Amino acid sequence: MQNPYLPYPVRIDDITVEAEDKSLKTFTFVFLNPGDEEKFAYRAGQFAELSIAGKGEIPIGIASSPVEKGFVKFTVNRAGVVTTHLHNMKVGDIMGLRGPLGNCYPWERMEGKNILIVGGGFAFTTLRSSIVYMLDPANRPKFGSIDVVYGARSPGMLLYKEELVAWEKRDDINMHITVDATNDPGWKYNVGFVPPITEQKAPPGGDDTYAIVCGPPIMIKFTQPVLEKLGYSHDHIIMSLENRMKCGFGMCGRCGVGKELVCKDGPVFTLAQINQTPREY
Amino acid sequence: MTLVKIDKQDWAEGLAAAAEAYRLYGPVKQKDYHQFKALDKGELPDLNLVNTRLSPKALLFPQSENMLEYSLDESREDHHIMKAVVRDLSPRAVIGIRPCDAKSTLLVRLNFDTPDVKDPYWLEAHEATTFIGLACDTPLSTCFCTAAGCGPYHEEGLDMLVMDRGDTYLAKILSDKGKAFAEAAGWTMNADDAAAFETGRQAAEGRIVATIESDNLAAADLLALHGAPFWDDIAFACINCGTCTFSCPTCWCFDIQDEVHGSAGVRMKNWDSCMFPIFTVHTTGHNPRSNKTQRVRQRFMHKLKYFVDKYDAGIMCVGCGRCVRQCPVNIDIRRVCAQMNRFKTADACAVQS
Numbered sequence: 001m002q003n004p005y006l007p008y009p010v011r012i013d014d015i016t017v018e019a020e021d022k023s024l025k026t027f028t029f030v031f032l033n034p035g036d037e038e039k040f041a042y043r044a045g046q047f048a049e050l051s052i053a054g055k056g057e058i059p060i061g062i063a064s065s066p067v068e069k070g071f072v073k074f075t076v077n078r079a080g081v082v083t084t085h086l087h088n089m090k091v092g093d094i095m096g097l098r099g100p101l102g103n104c105y106p107w108e109r110m111e112g113k114n115i116l117i118v119g120g121g122f123a124f125t126t127l128r129s130s131i132v133y134m135l136d137p138a139n140r141p142k143f144g145s146i147d148v149v150y151g152a153r154s155p156g157m158l159l160y161k162e163e164l165v166a167w168e169k170r171d172d173i174n175m176h177i178t179v180d181a182t183n184d185p186g187w188k189y190n191v192g193f194v195p196p197i198t199e200q201k202a203p204p205g206g207d208d209t210y211a212i213v214c215g216p217p218i219m220i221k222f223t224q225p226v227l228e229k230l231g232y233s234h235d236h237i238i239m240s241l242e243n244r245m246k247c248g249f250g251m252c253g254r255c256g257v258g259k260e261l262v263c264k265d266g267p268v269f270t271l272a273q274i275n276q277t278p279r280e281y
Numbered sequence: 282m283t284l285v286k287i288d289k290q291d292w293a294e295g296l297a298a299a300a301e302a303y304r305l306y307g308p309v310k311q312k313d314y315h316q317f318k319a320l321d322k323g324e325l326p327d328l329n330l331v332n333t334r335l336s337p338k339a340l341l342f343p344q345s346e347n348m349l350e351y352s353l354d355e356s357r358e359d360h361h362i363m364k365a366v367v368r369d370l371s372p373r374a375v376i377g378i379r380p381c382d383a384k385s386t387l388l389v390r391l392n393f394d395t396p397d398v399k400d401p402y403w404l405e406a407h408e409a410t411t412f413i414g415l416a417c418d419t420p421l422s423t424c425f426c427t428a429a430g431c432g433p434y435h436e437e438g439l440d441m442l443v444m445d446r447g448d449t450y451l452a453k454i455l456s457d458k459g460k461a462f463a464e465a466a467g468w469t470m471n472a473d474d475a476a477a478f479e480t481g482r483q484a485a486e487g488r489i490v491a492t493i494e495s496d497n498l499a500a501a502d503l504l505a506l507h508g509a510p511f512w513d514d515i516a517f518a519c520i521n522c523g524t525c526t527f528s529c530p531t532c533w534c535f536d537i538q539d540e541v542h543g544s545a546g547v548r549m550k551n552w553d554s555c556m557f558p559i560f561t562v563h564t565t566g567h568n569p570r571s572n573k574t575q576r577v578r579q580r581f582m583h584k585l586k587y588f589v590d591k592y593d594a595g596i597m598c599v600g601c602g603r604c605v606r607q608c609p610v611n612i613d614i615r616r617v618c619a620q621m622n623r624f625k626t627a628d629a630c631a632v633q634s
Contacts, residue, residue, distance in 0.1 A: 001401040005348050005537075005548070009362045032362075053351040053361045053548075054541045080564040094361040243569065244561050246537045249398045253534030254553070254560050256579070257569075258503060259587035278507040280561075280569040280579075 004249050007051040007096025008036040010072075015091055018075060020156025024122050025087055026063065026075045029097060040100060042066055043107065044129040045240065045268050048099030049248045050074060050086065058082045059245045059263070062100065063125035065132035067139070072097070075125045075159060101248040102267045105130055105238060110210050114144035116202050116232075118223055120151050120194045120215030124159050126240060127214055131167065140172060147203055151178040151194040151219075155187060176201040195222040198230075205232030212238045224271070234272040241267050241274070241281050257281050285463055286472035287443075287450040293325055295466035296376065302465045303411065304373035306340060308333050317375070326376045328445070331421055336530030336603060337382050338389065340375055341406045344527075347547045348402060348537075354544040363548065368402075374411040374462055381424075381599040383414050383438035384431040385530035388599070391592050392533050402550065411458040414439040416481060420489050423602030425615060428492040430595040433485035434478065444481050451477055493615045494622045495596050498589050505626040506586055507578065515617055516577035518610035523554035525604035525612070526580065531597050534560070555579045581617050 014028035027050075031037045042048075042062055049057040058080070064073035078087045089095070105126075115134065119127045127150070134143050148167070152158045158177065168175045168189075178190035178197045190197050194215065203209060211232050213223055220239065227237055243255035243262040250264030258277040260266060287295060296305060300322065307326025308315045314334040320326060349363040386407065393400040417424075417433035426432050436442055440459035443452045451472060454460050463469065526532040536553040539546055553560055556576050562568040570576050588597035598614065605613050 001399055001404065003365050003401050004398050005402075005550075006365055007363055051363070053363060054353055054539050054546045056539050057537065083564075096361075096363055242563070244563055246535070250395065251392055251398070251400055251533070251535075252537065252553070253392075253555070253583075256583065256587070258507070258582075259591050276504070278504065280575070 005098070005247070007049070007057075007098040008040060009033065010095060010097045012089060012091050012093045012095065013071060015089075018159050019122075020154070023078050024075055024157075024159065025078075026073055026159075027086065028064075028071050028073050029095075030071050031097075032094070037070070040072065040097070042072075042100035043104035044133045045104035045126050046100040046102050047126070047248075047267060048072075048074070048097055048101055050076070050082070051096030051098055052082055052085055052089075053095070055085045056082045057098065057246070057248075058086075059101070059248055061123075061126040061129075061240070061267075063128050065129045065136075067133055067136040075122060077122050098248065102263055103265070105212060105268055111142050112144065112208075114203060114209040115146050116209060116211040117146070117148045117150075118194060118198055118202070118211060118213045118215070118227075119149070120219040121153070121157070122159060123214040123216065123240075124150055127212065128160055128163070130212065131173070132163075135167070135170075135173060144208065145174065145203060146172070147174045147176065147201065149176040149178070149194055149198045149201060151180065151192075151197065153180045155179055155182050155184055174201075193222070194219050195226045198223055199226045202227075202230055205230050205236060207236075210236050210238060214240050234275060235270045237271040239269060239271060239274065241269060243281050283454040283460070283463075284472040284475060284478075285452045285454065285468045286470045286474075287452060287468050289448055289450065291467075292450065295468055296325065297323065299374060299462060299466040302372060303462065304369075304371065305376060306337075306373060307376040317378075320376075328377050328415055330377075331419060332379050332382075332601065332603075334603070334607070335528055336385065336601065337375060337378055338385065338530050338533075340410065341386065341403050342389070342533065342535075342552075344552045346402060346550045348550055349548040351546050351548075352544055353541065353546060365401075366547070368405070370405055370409045372409055372411065374413055376413045377415045378412055378439070379417050379601070380414050380433060380435035380439065380442070381417075381426045381429075381431050381601040382530050383412050384426075384435055385599045385601075386412075386438045388531045388594065388597055389533050391594065411440045411462045412438060413459070413462065414442045416442055416444040416485065418445065418481065418485050418488075420485065421602060421606070423491060423605045424489055424600060425491040425493050425602065426600035427486050427489045428494070429598050429600030431599045432482070433489065434482035442478075444478060446477065453478060491600075491602070491615060493596070493598070493600060493618050495585065495589075495618055497622045498585055498596065498618075499593075501586065501621070501624065502626055503586060503590065506621055506624060507582060509621070509624050511620050511624075512574050512578045515581070515612065515620070516574040519556075519573055519577050519612060520610060521556045521558070521573050521576060522609060523556040524607050524609065526554040526556055527552060528603040528607050530599060530601055530603075531584070555583070577612075581614070581621065584614070585618055585621055
C-alpha cells in the first residue's frame with residue numbers, strides 16, 4: 001500500500017533570496033531517486049508539504065510550473081519553526097517533499113477564455129506557475145488575453161523580478177505591476193494598491209473571462225467589489241484558500257471549512273463555492 | 282451463518298489456544314475503569330463490564346503512533362531520509378468489543394480509506410484484526426445506539442458476536458475471520474439456537490430508552506444551521522477540555538509531530554481535538570475558530586451535518602454515550618442534536634429550545 005505520509009527525498013539545489021528584507025527565499029529541489037519526479041506530476045495551483053526531518057512539515061504552493069522539468073521550486077516566507085529552519089538550510093542539504101496535494105486551477109474550464117490574474121505579496125507563487133504554464137508555446141494558443149495585476153509593498157518585495165521584466169516586454173501578456181509606495185525615481189511601473197490598479201487596468205468580466213485572485217486577506221477583501229463592478233460573476237472568480245494543515249490529503253481534519261477540506265477539496269475554489277461555506281478560514 | 286456454543290468452563294482454554302495464533306486484546310479493569318489492552322499470557326478479558334471508559338479506537342488509531350523514522354547523523358548514508366517504521370501486523374483479536382464500538386470502525390474507515398488516498402496505518406491494523414463482539418444486555422441510561430444506526434446486538438464491523446447465556450456463551454460467526462478464530466479457539470460445538478439471539482436482541486433493545494433525533498438533519502440548510510442562534514448557549518459551559526473527542530469512538534482528527542532523541546527521530550501521528558484553539562491557529566496568529574463557540578459548533582456540525590451531507594451514512598455517532606457520561610459540564614449530544622433537528626430557518630429569531 002502506498003504510504004501517503006512518506007515524503008520523496010530531495011536535495012536543495014539552489015536558494016535565491018527574493019525579497020529585500022530577506023523574508024522570502026526560493027528553494028529549488030531535485031529528487032534523489034530516479035522516477036520520483038514523474039510520480040510528482042503536478043498542475044499549476046497545487047501545493048506540497050515540505051518535510052524536514054526533526055522539524056516537521058509545511059504546506060506550500062508549488063512555484064515552478066509543470067512545463068519546467070528537472071526540478072521543483074517553492075518560495076517560502078520565513079514565519080514559523082519549519083520555515084525558519086528551512087531558511088537556515090544550505091544548498092546540498094537533504095529533506096523531503098510530499099505531494100502534489102490539493103486541486104489545481106480549473107484549466108479545462110478556463111480553456112479558450114481570457115484570464116485575469118490578481119496577485120499580492122508572496123502569494124504570487126502558484127500564479128507564477130500558472131503564468132509560465134500559459135505562456136508555454138504549446139499552451140498559449142489555448143487562452144485568450146492574459147492580464148496580470150501584481151503588487152507588493154515596494155519594488156524590492158516583488159518576487160521573480162527578472163521574469164516580471166521579461167513578461168513586461170512580451171506582447172501576448174499584459175503586465176500591470178504595482179507597488180504600494182516607492183521613492184525610487186527610476187520606477188517606471190504603477191504605484192498604488194492592487195484593488196484600484198485592478199479597477200483601472202483589468203479587462204471587463206463576462207462569460208469569457210476568469211479572474212484568479214491570490215493574496216493577503218485585506219487585498220482580497222477590497223478586490224472582490226472591484227471585480228463585481230467590472231462584471232465578474234462569483235463563479236468566474238477563482239481563489240486559493242489557506243488553513244492550518246497537517247496531512248494535506250483530507251484525513252487529519254483541521255483545515256475543514258464546513259464540509260470542504262481546504263487541502264483536498266481545495267485549495268482552489270470559486271467565490272460562488274466559498275459563499276456556500278461558513279468561511280472559517 | 283454458523284452458531285457455536287461455548288461452555289464457560291472451556292472459555293479460558295479456548296482463548297489460550299487462540300493466543301497461539303493471535304495477539305489478544307480485551308477490556309481489563311485498571312484502577313476504577315475498564316480499558317482495552319493487550320492481554321498478557323493467560324490473562325482473561327473482563328467481560329463483566331458495561332463498556333470501557335475510552336473507546337477501543339486506539340487499537341486501530343493509537344493515541345500516539347510512530348509512522349516514520351530517520352537519522353540526523355550526517356555520517357550515515359541515509360541521514361535525513363525518512364522511512365516507514367516496521368509494525369507488527371501479525372494477526373490479533375479483540376475480545377469483548379461492544380457492537381457500538383465495532384460499528385464505529387465503519388464510520389472511521391470512511392475517513393482513512395478513500396478512493397485516491399489510503400492510510401496504511403489504520404487500514405493494515407484493521408486488516409490484521411479480528412473483532413469478537415460482546416452483545417450488550419445491560420445498556421446504560423446514556424446509551425442511544427438504536428437511534429444512531431446501531432444496536433446492542435448490531436453485527437456491522439464484527440467478525441463474531443458473542444452473547445452471554447449464563448453458563449454458556451452463544452457465538453454467531455459473521456465472517457471468514459470469525460470462522461478462523463473459532464477454529465483456532467476450538468469453538469466447534471455447533472448450536473441451532475438462532476431464536477436465542479433474536480430474543481436477546483429484542484430484550485436488549487427494549488432496555489434502551491434514550492434516543493437521538495436526526496431525521497431532519499440531511500435536509501437542513503448547512504449555513505442556516507451554522508448561523509443558528511443556539512450555539513453560544515450550547516457552548517456556554519464548555520471548558521474545551523477535549524474529553525468528548527478523546528473518548529469518542531468516531532472522532533478521528535489527528536496531529537503530526539516530529540520527535541528527536543539524540544540523532545534518532547520519529548514522525549508520529551497523535552490524537553488531536555477540534556476543541557483545542559491550537560488545532561486551527563495559523564502561523565500568523567490568525568485563528569479561524571478562535572472562540573469556543575466556534576469550536577463547539579465545529580464538533581457538532583461535523584458529526585451531525587457535515588458528515589451527514591458528505592457521506593450519506595447517517596450521523597457520525599454510534600450512540601455509545603461516552604461524551605454524555607464524561608462531559609464535566611453535562612453537554613449532551615442528544616439535546617444538541619434535537620435543537621439542530623428541530624431548527625427551522627424561518628424561526629431563527631424565535632427559537633428558544
